[in-house]
Amino acid sequence: MFDYHIHTRLCRHATGSMEEYVEAAVKRGLNEICFTPHSPMPGLYGTNLRMDLEEFDIYLNDIERVKKQFKEINILTGIEADYYAGYEDFLAGFLSGYPFDLVHMSIHFIRHWPEGQWVFNLDPARPLHEIYRDYFNALEEGIKTGLFDSVAHFDLIKQPGHPVLKSNIKDVEKIIDLCCRNGLSIEINTGGLRKEIGEIFPSTDIIGLMISKGVSMTLGSDAHTPSQVAFRFEETAEWLKKYPEAKMVRYKKRKAYSYRYA
Ligand SMILES: [Zn+2]
Ligand SMILES: [Zn+2]
Structure with missing residues (x-):
């Protein structure tokens, strides 16, 4: 099993060293x-959210260190990049500058x-x-942007009692179709189960739609503490077993490869 969404204390609102996260992952059998x-x-x-650019080498050095230290698990170098209009050129340069x-x-x-x-x-004044x-x-x-x-x-915006699919199915379908066409995957993120909304991102009805449209999917816990690595993955795996056609992918050097999840 893989966990493709893990933070460390380098993101200022998460706790735990990289070693502690890897140890937790090994213990969970990932x-x-x-x-x-x-x-x-x-x-x-949102500066309390992220490291400074000057700190980025610390992250890359940490990755190299744990890769050498832990041979029993494959460790990938990823990033959760904000899309925010106006930052496209910065991001293009930044993302192409690292492996x-x-x-x-x-x-x-x-x-x-x-x-x-x-x-x-x-904004409570606007319709949801x-x-x-x-x-x-x-x-x-x-x-x-490519x-x-x-x-x-995927549905981070959702509010309790107001399912996104009910009010915005056209938007959801458009995004899934666009991901299919442009070769992007969509993440199943168990972090939502820890939040006030108390459900997975995206909700299972949207995941069902994603599976029927054949979009590629990854799985992540959005861990912000080592104990959250592979958070509630067992039940997610159990649920996914019902959908043998689900197209799960893993990544290496920004290329997706299919694999059978369950
Ligand atoms: Zn975070
Ligand atoms: Zn995250």
């Missing part, structure tokens, strides 16, 4: 993990929203389907 720190975004708000295995795209902030407003802190649409429009723009391999926490 064969492969991908570290995915939040990308440095010089000048963008990444996997680049996740995340939308945490939306360009035309008030500064510093997270996608899950919504419009807010959801802003988010999916940003996803669409991000995918079209800078990313995979979409992380």
